[in-house]
Amino acid sequence: MASETPHTRIAIQDLNIGFTSKKEQKSIAKNITFSCKEGELIAIIGPNGIGKSTLIRTVTGMQKPISGRITISEVAMSDLSPHALASQISVVLTEAPASKNVTVYELIALGRQPYTNWLGVLSQADKDAVSRAITITETTALQHKKCFELSDGELQRVLIARALAQDTPIIILDEPTSHLDLYHKAYVLKLLQRLCKEQGKTILFSTHEIGIALSLVDKMLVLQEGGISFDTPTCLAQQGIFNTLFPSNTIDFDTDTMQFRVNN
Amino acid sequence: MTHHQPSYKKPLLLLALLTIMAIFINISLGSVSIPFKEVIAGLFTGTTNKTSWDYILFNYRIPKAITAIAAGGGLAISGLLMQTVFRNPLAGPFVLGLSSGASLGVALLILGAGAFGGIFGILLGNSWSLVIAAALGSFLVLLAVLAVTLKVKDTMAILIIGLMFGSVTAAVVGVLSYFSNAEQLQQYIFWSFGSLGDQSWTGIAILITCFIVGLVIALATSKSLNALLLGENYAKSMGLNIKKQTLFIILATSILAGSITAFAGPIAFVGLAVPHLTRQIIKTSNHLILIPAVTLMGAILLLVCDTIAQIPFSEYTLPINAVTSMVGAPVVIWLLVRKRKLLF
Numbered sequence: 001m002a003s004e005t006p007h008t009r010i011a012i013q014d015l016n017i018g019f020t021s022k023k024e025q026k027s028i029a030k031n032i033t034f035s036c037k038e039g040e041l042i043a044i045i046g047p048n049g050i051g052k053s054t055l056i057r058t059v060t061g062m063q064k065p066i067s068g069r070i071t072i073s074e075v076a077m078s079d080l081s082p083h084a085l086a087s088q089i090s091v092v093l094t095e096a097p098a099s100k101n102v103t104v105y106e107l108i109a110l111g112r113q114p115y116t117n118w119l120g121v122l123s124q125a126d127k128d129a130v131s132r133a134i135t136i137t138e139t140t141a142l143q144h145k146k147c148f149e150l151s152d153g154e155l156q157r158v159l160i161a162r163a164l165a166q167d168t169p170i171i172i173l174d175e176p177t178s179h180l181d182l183y184h185k186a187y188v189l190k191l192l193q194r195l196c197k198e199q200g201k202t203i204l205f206s207t208h209e210i211g212i213a214l215s216l217v218d219k220m221l222v223l224q225e226g227g228i229s230f231d232t233p234t235c236l237a238q239q240g241i242f243n244t245l246f247p248s249n250t251i252d253f254d255t256d257t258m259q260f261r262v263n264n
Numbered sequence: 265m266t267h268h269q270p271s272y273k274k275p276l277l278l279l280a281l282l283t284i285m286a287i288f289i290n291i292s293l294g295s296v297s298i299p300f301k302e303v304i305a306g307l308f309t310g311t312t313n314k315t316s317w318d319y320i321l322f323n324y325r326i327p328k329a330i331t332a333i334a335a336g337g338g339l340a341i342s343g344l345l346m347q348t349v350f351r352n353p354l355a356g357p358f359v360l361g362l363s364s365g366a367s368l369g370v371a372l373l374i375l376g377a378g379a380f381g382g383i384f385g386i387l388l389g390n391s392w393s394l395v396i397a398a399a400l401g402s403f404l405v406l407l408a409v410l411a412v413t414l415k416v417k418d419t420m421a422i423l424i425i426g427l428m429f430g431s432v433t434a435a436v437v438g439v440l441s442y443f444s445n446a447e448q449l450q451q452y453i454f455w456s457f458g459s460l461g462d463q464s465w466t467g468i469a470i471l472i473t474c475f476i477v478g479l480v481i482a483l484a485t486s487k488s489l490n491a492l493l494l495g496e497n498y499a500k501s502m503g504l505n506i507k508k509q510t511l512f513i514i515l516a517t518s519i520l521a522g523s524i525t526a527f528a529g530p531i532a533f534v535g536l537a538v539p540h541l542t543r544q545i546i547k548t549s550n551h552l553i554l555i556p557a558v559t560l561m562g563a564i565l566l567l568v569c570d571t572i573a574q575i576p577f578s579e580y581t582l583p584i585n586a587v588t589s590m591v592g593a594p595v596v597i598w599l600l601v602r603k604r605k606l607l608f
Contacts, residue, residue, distance in 0.1 A: 256608060
């Protein structure tokens with residue numbers, strides 16, 4: 001018996017992103033088409049200023065697209081209320097929490113907001129979800145600390161725990177590996193991979209860590225001046241996409257070892 | 265597995281006990297010495313041994329204590345709300361320009377009588393006109409701030425606009441002062457000293473109503489306030505309607521700060537200092553716990569400041585606004601020196 005085909009969680013069609021003001025429309029990237037299925041880990045890569053953050057802001061509903069369609073779990077995004085969207089997509093942003101005085105437990109528990117009553121009181125089910133998020137991200141020892149006491153790596157784990165507590169099929173992260181040391185970069189990306197494999201989450205993240213991402217992700221969305229490519233890392237390598245990513249007199253891509261190399 | 269939140273019942277209970285103590289101390293001390301036993305008897309039976317004590321207790325000290333509780337608690341709540349909404353540890357109820365609005369209303373009434381004469385002079389005769397002028401001033405600034413909030417998304421910009429309102433108001437008050445006579449100036453300056461005493465029971469009833477309405481709105485927005493601790497984008501991603509909730513939060517602040525300034529005059533530092541003091545005692549950012557905690561803490565602080573302002577057993581009374589500043593500013597400095605930074 002053939003296994004059921006996995007659900008499409010995010011479908012993006014002919015998306016044109018940028019900023020709209022009364023006077024003008026400033027398009028940053030256009031003709032973006034891709035889709036993410038259940039259990040897929042997908043990286044968005046590309047140079048600074050190409051529109052990775054704008055794409056993430058658009059897909060998470062923080063910013064309206066200029067044109068094109070975004071479908072979340074088979075419902076058009078424009079038809080989803082903020083509350084309905086909050087039970088589909090959770091986010092980890094580059095900005096630090098506004099208050100540094102929040103305790104780790106409180107921060108993670110805020111992820112339960114779409115499910116708690118009008119006063120935000122945690123039910124037993126909420127507490128269980130928070131506990132699971134804490135266990136998976138190995139933040140048990142941090143739970144009574146305040147945010148200003150955390151290292152960058154610890155804070156990133158806590159923010160991911162908050163997204164997990166929100167219990168959404170989709171998690172979207174904006175540069176989750178920036179400011180982290182090599183170990184923590186690998187730790188965070190491996191954690192994301194595990195969440196996709198074990199829990200069937202669909203995770204979309206932007207990153208500059210192409211090297212580590214290549215070996216872990218299912219698919220990559222490459223944003224470049226010349227155009228947009230979306231495929232598995234192996235296929236992208238065969239198409240020679242990575243060779244044109246950086247100026248070849250500085251960085252080369254070796255298709256056999258799937259690694260970038262700095263030219264001497 | 266022990267993933268749990270600590271309980272905050274004990275510190276809240278302690279604060280409630282301290283509030284009750286502060287009330288008793290505040291009512292017992294004053295220019296006329298009334299034995300503590302008589303004060304207790306008066307509180308529970310409604311009469312004391314002397315009719316003059318009865319008069320002092322029920323027409324002066326108890327109304328003043330109630331005003332202190334509502335004003336201290338209310339200002340502390342609005343301070344907490346403003347610090348969270350504006351993501352700024354230095355925010356307080358006054359940064360929105362609410363007290364500036366009230367000052368302008370009062371200045372126009374008292375000082376404007378000299379400059380324009382006529383209708384202002386007639387209005388001045390009514391003891392309620394000061395309260396109405398202050399409330400109108402606060403309310404107009406509130407409307408302006410709300411209009412700005414709907415247009416400008418950036419909370420930092422709203423903060424700056426609030427400060428600008430303050431500057432313009434101070435300038436207008438300055439111009440009015442220049443054209444006023446000594447008597448009018450003195451009347452305005454006395455209002456700006458702030459006063460918890462001399463409130464009518466009707467006034468207190470209005471103040472308490474505003475206090476309860478403000479407290480209830482604040483509690484009802486506590487879930488949104490908690491979400492805002494992570495910043496607007498995170499709050500939005502958790503399904504929060506930022507504009508609507510910000511509007512409610514500013515409304516609560518305005519009702520509280522506006523009514524208090526109208527009745528008791530501008531009272532500085534309580535709104536700014538109390539939330540920080542409370543965070544030293546109760547280690548949580550959950551507004552559902554912080555709101556009752558700052559209410560009690562604000563009440564305690566203003567009761568204590570009022571007790572000091574009375575200079576027990578002397579005939580003198582210091583302006584309450586001066587005492588709160590003298591107590592509040594060192595508290596903020598002490599917190600900064602000890603913690604090296606103010607967090608909200």
